[in-house]
Structure formats: C-alpha cells, structure tokens
Amino acid sequence: MSDIASRGYANPDVLVSTEWVAAHLDDPAVRIIESNEDQLLYPSGHLPGAVQVDWAVDLNDQLRRDYLRRDGFEALMARIGVTRETVCVFYGDRNNWWATYAYWVFQLFGHDNARVMDGGRQKWEQEGRPLVREVPSYAATAYGAPERDDAPVRAFRDDVLAHLEAGGQLVDVRSPQEYSGERLHMPDFPNEGALRGGHIPGARNIPWARAADPADGTFRDAAELRDIYLNEQGLSPDADTIAYCRIGERSSHTWFVLTHLLGFANVRNYDGSWTEWGNLVNVPIEK
Amino acid sequence: MSAAPPPALAELLEEMAFLDRAERIEYLIEYADRFVSVPERIAARPYPEERRVKRCESQAYVWAEDAGPDAQRYHFAVENPQGISAKSFCAILDETVSGAPLAQVAAIPGDAVFAIYGRELSMGKGEGLLGILEAVQGFAREAAARGR
Structure with missing residues (x-):
C-alpha cells in the first residue's frame, strides 16, 4: 500500500x-x-x-x-x-x-x-516487527475529561427513527446474510440476539471489511473507497449518515472510514444497532 | 444413548470456574502455545476445503483419525496467525477430547465454549469456536453411526 x-x-x-x-x-x-x-x-x-x-x-x-x-x-x-x-x-x-x-x-x-x-x-x-509479553505500567495521570457528548457521533433509536422518517442515509455494515434476515444470531448466543431479522428500511448494505485490503489489513485508498461508497452504493458525502451493525463495533469502523478517510459531513454510529432494532416493538423493518 | 462429556474436559471446565479473567487468559495462552498443527501424514497444505470450519474466521481445519474401537484422535490447523483463541481451543480439544469414547464427544454441550472463554466472548469468536467443536462432534457422530 x-x-x-x-x-x-x-x-x-x-x-x-x-x-x-x-x-x-x-x-x-x-x-x-x-x-x-x-x-x-x-x-x-x-x-x-x-x-x-x-x-x-x-x-x-x-x-x-x-x-x-x-x-x-x-x-x-x-x-x-x-x-x-x-x-x-x-x-x-x-x-x-x-x-x-x-x-x-x-x-x-x-x-x-x-x-x-x-x-x-x-x-x-x-513485517516481522517485535511483540513482547511484558505489560508496561505508566505513572498515573490526572485526566480532566469533559462530560460525555454523544450527539456529534452517536445515534440513539429515536434519532434513527427520526432520520428514517426524514429519508436519511443509512448504512448497514453487516454481512449480506444478516442484512437479508436469513441469519439472525447463534442459538447459543443470547447476548447478541434479535427477535426479528432484516434491516432498517432504506439502508444500504456495505459490509464493513470492504474498506480494508485483506492482504495487509490497511485501509483502501480514497479512490477505491469512493468507488464502493459513492459510485457503487450511491451515498452522498453531504447527506447526514447513520451506520449500524449488530452491536455498533463493526459500524464504528465504517464511521471512521466515512468521517475521516472520505470526509463525509456528518456520520453517526448507531451502537444500539440490530440487537436493539431487531428487538424493538413496532419499528419498521425491511427484508 | 446419553453420555457425559469426556472426564478430562469436565475437569478442565471445573478448574476454569475458579479462575478469574486474567488467570483464565494466561491458562488459555498456555494451551495456545502448546498447539500442534496437523501432522503431514494426515494432511498437507493446501488443506482441502471440506475440512475447513465454515463459521470460523481464523481459517481452522479439523481432521479425525481412528484411535481404537470407539475413539478418534482429532487434528487441527489454524491458518490465521492471529487466531490464538482458535489455537487454544484446538489444543484443549486435542488434550481433553481426543481418544474419548465417541458418545462422550457427541455429548459435549455448546456452552462449554462460554465456560472456557467467558461470557464476554464476541459473537464472531463464539461462532468460530462452536464451529470447531461441531466439526469434531460431526466426526464422532459419523463414526458412531458407522458402528465403529
């Protein structure tokens, strides 16, 4: 790369x-x-x-x-x-x-x-660079953090509903099988389960790992990323965007790509994701 | 016929119940360090697709060879160098399940994976490890059905 x-x-x-x-x-x-x-x-x-x-x-x-x-x-x-x-x-x-x-x-x-x-x-x-097992310790710091501010980068279910009703741009970064509802979750894995399968209506399915080169794990260059997100999937960098997956971890990868690598104006990660949406009563689902 | 899981595995599960998270991780890394890939007499690269565990993202492969009238020895390969949980689990199965009566192997409950790795295991990892266990159990059931 x-x-x-x-x-x-x-x-x-x-x-x-x-x-x-x-x-x-x-x-x-x-x-x-x-x-x-x-x-x-x-x-x-x-x-x-x-x-x-x-x-x-x-x-x-x-x-x-x-x-x-x-x-x-x-x-x-x-x-x-x-x-x-x-x-x-x-x-x-x-x-x-x-x-x-x-x-x-x-x-x-x-x-x-x-x-x-x-x-x-x-x-x-x-690259054969060194790895060690020794766990370092550092002198404790005094870190003054501000109150957590979710609004700029995080979406909650009500934000998603409002976004959906306004026809906002949604990206579902799960596998095609999860997106279609064909695969819900493992039977023995109640922590990440959902009662309903499918996706939030209108969401584009762009599995998160497409943004990386499997050969070395690096991010694809901007031209390749634009090909995927803009040209192939028709996303607009100027439109407000919400990304989601199952628990919000894979979609934080896409949030990073859209925000920092492609410069989308306003991207939020819906960490409730399918484990919340697929269990909510009376929200729209598409299959 | 119902059976209990292999005693060596049951013992390991009991032992793990007393470990805190850091101790459990240390213990599992020791297993991963002992992982031995499938010997050449059983299989050589490129490994056949039909031996690959479909749901495991660490590119794990499983083989079984007959070991006595009612037992098998299980062999594994993990091709992803970062697949350390998969390696530790394969080493555990090799040390505690290989050689056990087929009915005991078939009786291992899926939640053994969580008993070993903890509830905070991600779903992807859980799915891969369960896939490895199911591949081993598939061999055991098939051998039992053949009347071995």
Missing part, C-alpha cells in the same frame, strides 16, 4: 504507519493502545510499551448497556498514563475493527489527539 499521505484521504492525519509507530515506541508524548476482538492476543504478545483497552471490560458500563461515563473515562486514562495532550495510537486485530471502536468511544469524550495504526496487528506481524 502506498504512503498514507498520497492516498487522497480527507483527513490523512488520523492514520499513522507501522514505521511511524516503530519510531515512536519510546516517545512519552505517544501512548500505543491495543484493542482486539480476541481477548488472548494482547497478553500473548503486543507492541513494546503498548497498553490494552478492552472493549468488554474497559469501554462498556458493566451494569447498563452504555459506555463508560466521565469518571470511568478519567480513571481509564489515569490507568494507562494518558493526558489530554497524549497522542493515542490505536491498533488491533481484524483490520483494526476494535481499534476504531475504541477510537470512536474516545471521541465521545473529545480525545481527538488520536490516530489509528494503518494495517493494525496484521501488518505489524507481517
């Missing part, structure tokens, strides 16, 4: 290369943060000096279905030794799927000093 700067992204500064990260492993102004789907990966080996932010344990409220609040976020930042000035660089498995999710949650608290390492773990490993 070519240099990030030459790929035509709207906001190329949100991405850093593996080379850049390798040169900043010891930089005290930078914190490298690993976020994975597979909970065994970080403890089995991670970038030297990297801390882990775990989606299930660190980012979610442990009681209600919501993200952590200001005090929780401040405690998390203190634990990983981050100040508001620290540049947080996220990376992870599966084309940076969970890394972009963590990045998105950080935006709820306005931590825009944030980057994603292009290619994530896959590219780092393919």
Whole structure:
C-alpha cells in the first residue's frame, strides 16, 4: 500500500504507519493502545510499551448497556498514563475493527489527539516487527475529561427513527446474510440476539471489511473507497449518515472510514444497532 | 444413548470456574502455545476445503483419525496467525477430547465454549469456536453411526 499521505484521504492525519509507530515506541508524548476482538492476543504478545483497552471490560458500563461515563473515562486514562495532550495510537486485530471502536468511544469524550495504526496487528506481524509479553505500567495521570457528548457521533433509536422518517442515509455494515434476515444470531448466543431479522428500511448494505485490503489489513485508498461508497452504493458525502451493525463495533469502523478517510459531513454510529432494532416493538423493518 | 462429556474436559471446565479473567487468559495462552498443527501424514497444505470450519474466521481445519474401537484422535490447523483463541481451543480439544469414547464427544454441550472463554466472548469468536467443536462432534457422530 502506498504512503498514507498520497492516498487522497480527507483527513490523512488520523492514520499513522507501522514505521511511524516503530519510531515512536519510546516517545512519552505517544501512548500505543491495543484493542482486539480476541481477548488472548494482547497478553500473548503486543507492541513494546503498548497498553490494552478492552472493549468488554474497559469501554462498556458493566451494569447498563452504555459506555463508560466521565469518571470511568478519567480513571481509564489515569490507568494507562494518558493526558489530554497524549497522542493515542490505536491498533488491533481484524483490520483494526476494535481499534476504531475504541477510537470512536474516545471521541465521545473529545480525545481527538488520536490516530489509528494503518494495517493494525496484521501488518505489524507481517513485517516481522517485535511483540513482547511484558505489560508496561505508566505513572498515573490526572485526566480532566469533559462530560460525555454523544450527539456529534452517536445515534440513539429515536434519532434513527427520526432520520428514517426524514429519508436519511443509512448504512448497514453487516454481512449480506444478516442484512437479508436469513441469519439472525447463534442459538447459543443470547447476548447478541434479535427477535426479528432484516434491516432498517432504506439502508444500504456495505459490509464493513470492504474498506480494508485483506492482504495487509490497511485501509483502501480514497479512490477505491469512493468507488464502493459513492459510485457503487450511491451515498452522498453531504447527506447526514447513520451506520449500524449488530452491536455498533463493526459500524464504528465504517464511521471512521466515512468521517475521516472520505470526509463525509456528518456520520453517526448507531451502537444500539440490530440487537436493539431487531428487538424493538413496532419499528419498521425491511427484508 | 446419553453420555457425559469426556472426564478430562469436565475437569478442565471445573478448574476454569475458579479462575478469574486474567488467570483464565494466561491458562488459555498456555494451551495456545502448546498447539500442534496437523501432522503431514494426515494432511498437507493446501488443506482441502471440506475440512475447513465454515463459521470460523481464523481459517481452522479439523481432521479425525481412528484411535481404537470407539475413539478418534482429532487434528487441527489454524491458518490465521492471529487466531490464538482458535489455537487454544484446538489444543484443549486435542488434550481433553481426543481418544474419548465417541458418545462422550457427541455429548459435549455448546456452552462449554462460554465456560472456557467467558461470557464476554464476541459473537464472531463464539461462532468460530462452536464451529470447531461441531466439526469434531460431526466426526464422532459419523463414526458412531458407522458402528465403529
């Protein structure tokens, strides 16, 4: 894949290369943060000096279905030794799927000093770069976070209903089988289940991973992304957009692509996603 | 005929119930470190499509070979280098399920996956690991039906 700067992204500064990260492993102004789907990966080996932010344990409220609040976020930042000035660089498995999710949650608290390492773990490993098992510890910081501000990047079900009624642009980033309603969820997996299958009416189906090159996990360049999202699927960068999946993790990847790489004006992630919509009483569904 | 799961697996599940999350992860990584890919005498790359676990995103493959009148030895390959949960699960099945009577293998409940990996397992991962278990059980049921 070519240099990030030459790929035509709207906001190329949100991405850093593996080379850049390798040169900043010891930089005290930078914190490298690993976020994975597979909970065994970080403890089995991670970038030297990297801390882990775990989606299930660190980012979610442990009681209600919501993200952590200001005090929780401040405690998390203190634990990983981050100040508001620290540049947080996220990376992870599966084309940076969970890394972009963590990045998105950080935006709820306005931590825009944030980057994603292009290619994530896959590219780092393919390049034979070092992984260590030693878990670093950093001096606790005092991080003063603002109250969580959901409105700019997060949509709730009522927002989605209003958006739907206004004919707004929707992107369903799940697999075609989930979109069609052919596949609901695993019988043994009640946590992510839904009573009804299908999709929100009018949503375009653009599976999230199309934005990444499977060969090395890097993001496709802007021309390729425009081909998929604009030319093939007819999305307009100027229209308000809501992306969703099953629990909001895959759609945070698409949120990142549309917002930062293609420069869409207003994209929100509906993290309630199909596990909420597919269980709601009396909302429209299309199959 | 109803049967209990293989005693070695039941023992492991009991043991895991006492571990906290960090201990469980350490334990599973030890299994992943012990993972041995399918020997060449059973299969060589490129592995046949019909041995691939359809629902597993870590490109896992499963084989069975006869091991005595009522048992099989299971072999695995995990082609995704980041498929560490898949590797740990394959190593667990190899160590606790290979060689067990076929009816015991067929009797392993699907929620064993959650007992081992915890409820915070993502659905994608859960689906892949269940797919591996079901592939093993498919071999056991097929062998039992053949009257072995």
